[in-house]
Amino acid sequence: MVDMAAKVDGLMDGLRADLERLAAIPSVAFPGFPAEPVQAAHDLLVGLLRQAGVARIERIDLPDTAPVVYAEIPPPTPDAPTVLLYSHYDVQPPGDERLWLSPPFEPTPVEGGLRARGIADDKSNVIAHLGMLRAYEGRPPVGVKIVFEGQEEYGSAFDAYPADNPERFVCDAMVIADLGNLRPGTPTLTTGLRGAAEVTVEVRTLQEPRHSGEFGGAAPDALLVLLKALGTLHDLHGDVAVSGLRREEWTGTTYTEDEFRELAGVRDGVPLLGSGTLGERLWSGPAITVIGLDAPSVDHAASAVVPYARAKLNLRFHPRQDPREAQSRLVDHLRSLRPFGIPLTVTPGDTGPGYEASTGGPAYRAALAALEEAWGADASYVATGGSIPLVNGLAQAAPDAEVLLFGAQDSMCNLHAPNERVLFSELRNTVVAMCGFVERYAADFRRESAV
Ligand SMILES: [Zn+2]
Numbered sequence: 271m272v273d274m275a276a277k278v279d280g281l282m283d284g285l286r287a288d289l290e291r292l293a294a295i296p297s298v299a300f301p302g303f304p305a306e307p308v309q310a311a312h313d314l315l316v317g318l319l320r321q322a323g324v325a326r327i328e329r330i331d332l333p334d335t336a337p338v339v340y341a342e343i344p345p346p347t348p349d350a351p352t353v354l355l356y357s358h359y360d361v362q363p364p365g366d367e368r369l370w371l372s373p374p375f376e377p378t379p380v381e382g383g384l385r386a387r388g389i390a391d392d393k394s395n396v397i398a399h400l401g402m403l404r405a406y407e408g409r410p411p412v413g414v415k416i417v418f419e420g421q422e423e424y425g426s427a428f429d430a431y432p433a434d435n436p437e438r439f440v441c442d443a444m445v446i447a448d449l450g451n452l453r454p455g456t457p458t459l460t461t462g463l464r465g466a467a468e469v470t471v472e473v474r475t476l477q478e479p480r481h482s483g484e485f486g487g488a489a490p491d492a493l494l495v496l497l498k499a500l501g502t503l504h505d506l507h508g509d510v511a512v513s514g515l516r517r518e519e520w521t522g523t524t525y526t527e528d529e530f531r532e533l534a535g536v537r538d539g540v541p542l543l544g545s546g547t548l549g550e551r552l553w554s555g556p557a558i559t560v561i562g563l564d565a566p567s568v569d570h571a572a573s574a575v576v577p578y579a580r581a582k583l584n585l586r587f588h589p590r591q592d593p594r595e596a597q598s599r600l601v602d603h604l605r606s607l608r609p610f611g612i613p614l615t616v617t618p619g620d621t622g623p624g625y626e627a628s629t630g631g632p633a634y635r636a637a638l639a640a641l642e643e644a645w646g647a648d649a650s651y652v653a654t655g656g657s658i659p660l661v662n663g664l665a666q667a668a669p670d671a672e673v674l675l676f677g678a679q680d681s682m683c684n685l686h687a688p689n690e691r692v693l694f695s696e697l698r699n700t701v702v703a704m705c706g707f708v709e710r711y712a713a714d715f716r717r718e719s720a721v
Pocket of ligand 1: 358391392422448
């Protein structure tokens with residue numbers, strides 16, 4: 271393994287150059303953005319894989335979906351396991367470019383790394399996979415299946431594809447590299463993803479606005495009704511007060527409160543919401559966020575009773591809770607309310623399942639050892655609130671495969687935000703860890719199948 275780490279160090283200049291080329295392409299696969307850059311990023315990756323010694327490369331084309339790079343390297347021996355490597359080459363839109371310290375698609379050096387849109391999420395992990403293949407000169411000790419998605423951030427028909435076409439995704443373990451470390455320098459395995467559901471709630475009380483002097487006091491104020499309803503979603507401490515949403519103790523690692531405050535940008539003197547550990551509040555318990563509100567704006571407010579108000583709620587729930595069940599708990603709660611005797615119209619929206627990785631299998635053990643060796647530090651176990659819809663599809667396609675979630679991002683990399691950046695230390699260690707993982711996993715797999 272010492273040799274492999276040295277080999278990776280020798281590859282880093284080339285990997286950095288390829289990461290810069292890839293990050294300079296604005297591969298935003300959202301409506302309203304041009305398709306050519308997405309195609310260009312796809313073509314660049316196919317070329318890089320070919321140069322890395324991958325012979326079998328295909329593209330999967332689905333309706334209204336950027337092409338998926340699919341590639342295979344057959345197992346070197348019949349008793350070697352097959353590992354699926356996942357990441358995505360599309361990126362979030364840059365958002366307001368004035369908030370960026372340098373143009374989002376001009377990779378720019380920052381201390382210890384590079385800044386550009388998508389350079390961490392998830393182009394760093396595309397390059398990490400490539401680095402592992404280069405380190406083994408295209409002949410790793412395991413069979414490999416590569417899935418580089420091109421429209422992960424917006425979502426696409428590909429989410430359902432693996433479950434409908436499982437034969438392509440059969441494997442013994444998968445490395446879902448679309449995340450990273452709790453903090454730079456701390457190798458991290460993500461073991462859970464919270465599920466998500468949306469619910470819209472609206473109130474209509476009057477035909478139209480009415481003078482608040484003449485009618486206020488008796489005419490039912492729709493905004494007040496809505497606010498009273500929203501006020502019941504949390505208790506005095508800020509913990510979710512909707513019954514039936516699972517909340518369990520979090521047994522892995524979490525942020526310190528100071529780290530979390532810094533990451534979230536919480537202003538001095540403002541307390542956090544909820545009680546219990548941060549892991550429980552963020553990962554193994556529910557959260558309800560009011561993400562949108564339709565009501566007159568303060569600047570255009572007339573002195574009138576508001577006839578109509580609407581709110582959109584985003585629910586995050588325990589990785590193992592059924593999405594429909596979790597959503598209906600929130601829907602039922604709202605429907606049971608009658609603020610001032612007035613019913614609410616509650617409409618369930620999209621849901622996405624959570625995911626909980628099984629831990630303790632041979633691939634998990636190999637990954638853990640490889641991560642700790644690559645970073646020279648104890649590994650952390652975390653969950654994340656962000657969902658990766660494809661994980662569930664891949665897990666359905668290969669139900670016996672172990673799912674490993676790690677990668678070169680870190681909590682401070684500003685993903686989806688202005689000034690996204692990646693650190694070379696994390697990228698280098700991720701490549702070393704991927705190499706260590708396939709090496710150990712192949713050896714353990716062979717030993718176990720020989721027994
Ligand atoms: Zn991503």
